[in-house]
Amino acid sequence: MSDRIREKLNILADAAKYDVSCSSSGGNRKNDNKGLGDSHFSGICHTYTEDGRCVSLLKILLTNHCIYDCLFCVSRKSNDIKRAAFTVDEVVDLTMNFYRRNYIEGLFLSSGIFKNADFTMERLLLVVKKLRLEQKFNGYIHLKTIPGASEELIKEAGLYADRMSINLEMPTEAGLKLLAPEKSHADVIKPLEFVQQNIVQFAADKKLIKHVPKFVPAGQSTQMVIGATPESDKDIMYTASAFYKNFALKRVYYSGYVPISNDTRMPILGTQPPLLRENRLYQTDWLMRFYGFKVQEILNDANPNLDVDIDPKLSWAIRNMQHFPVDINKADYKMILRIPGIGVMSAQKIVQARKFGKLRIDQLKKIGVAYNRAKHFITCVDSPYQIRDYQGTQIKAFILADSQSKYLKTASNQLILF
């Protein structure tokens, strides 16, 4: 008995690991029924895998049987792998017992599509209903929406899940058609739109009626596979930006393609996943969500791809030297946020602290500013007087010279002769 459950868990956890989302944040479910679990607003990562990714949820597929044949997916119909399926009780039992031991924040349940969309969605729904209604489970539940499932099922699922998501897979329609001819972006947009409308509706009702059930309180997210098809960074981020805008998504995830198939339309087996590129995309995403940058400022026709050797914020600053140097003691918060080497927390502290007196270099360092980087872009009370006006490219060279990027080794384009 225990051997079989171990085997199933190995297969179905392995198949689910390419889903990037691990967030357990945004949940607001309270333990007011003397049951198990209570959601932590900012989420908790209970451990990290050896590849450095956060483990916060029990992330599994209900089954890896699938009627589709998407080239980028391990569970595709034509792939010769071991198949398995959990029963509803098995998933419930694992979730409850892992949660009781403080291994996890909750469940991330996805599934291959067996029979048809509705049949699959019904099974997912059974699991979450059992957890919430019978087991009084108040932990976090992230549920995958099955494209093509009926609206009634999706709506009911939204009453029990904290987050729902549905993957775009490829950043552009053309890319998706190439690798998964049976799918299209429209299949994703429709349910995203439907859930979004319901979130808005439930929120509006809540203003009028006191007891409205929660509906997907932690919002929706999506993910794109990066590097399997030849899109530019601009294509990727413009798609992301549009989805943020149109569907109020909580997150867009970018997943560097890990080769899993020998098909000639994609990178060959053994190719390294584009980890640096993935990192730069996340940095750009951060700039859009927390730093007030518009995507067009960072990526445009003149700069369709992100720099490899420096991060997008520094890259923007170097291209826009007319805005610098910024006077730390006078500039408004928005502009301070745009200085390389200053993060959100430091920017807030600066704005508070300068009310008590003008700030000096040593104070900035204590506040947490990466001064070696920021010094090229700021002035404060005791900034050294500078005769020369350095060009952006020179500043870039200074910064690169005294930084030790973990990527320098891999990013080098210089041929090694000996």
Add this chain to the structure above:
Amino acid sequence: MIYIFDGSLTGLLTAVFEWFERKPGNVVLKTFETFQPEAFTPNLNIIPDVEKSDRVWKGLQKRLKKDWLRKFYCSYLSEIPEAYNHLFHFTIYIFQNDVGAEANYGNEHVIALAKYAKSVEREKHRMEAFIRFQHTADGIFYTGIDPDFNVLPLISNHFKNRYADQQWIIYDLKRKYGLHYNLNTVEEISISFTEGVNKQNPAAILMDEKEELYAVLWKDYFKSSNIVSRKNTKLHVQHVPKRYWKYLTEKL
């Protein structure tokens, strides 16, 4: 002038009271443990006094918002000798200036408290993440920990809200006290362990029969969810520092 106190919060706040009564000028606050007599510096023993410390605490409550009272308390829980001195001077600074002075991040005591509080909050968060309960044969979920800072008072509510339907014990092996939730309230306990018992990972016979299965399933899960071609040991260790590995079922 050196003030010496017993390391208690009451003692620390009493020291502030004494300073305002005497106004002796420049003072350094030390605990009995860290105090070394200096030839030409006079010192004063602070006798903890609940009445005096209450007055200081009430004064602080009037001048600081909740988030800063918490930073104050967290810094105290860090148990770092220099933190006590910063707390002492921070309190004096707050009383000597207008309301809102805590936002002056240019002040060395303000920034020091923000830093200590951050470390302690991080440790608190890590305990919430890295604690692994083991289900014992008598039905209690047990864990032994030894955090760098004294965070039990900070995590008590988190676990009480979360595990409302199971009895649990979190035991601080370093500070020799623990919390026990009995399905209604959380109580402070101390356990007298028998010689030779492994307090971190008690023997299998003390455990519920299913405990081993779930531990194995969790280890399996941890392994299966790793993507080998993305291996990044540096990042892994950064997120899960090695000193915590002894807590973690998946790392044993």
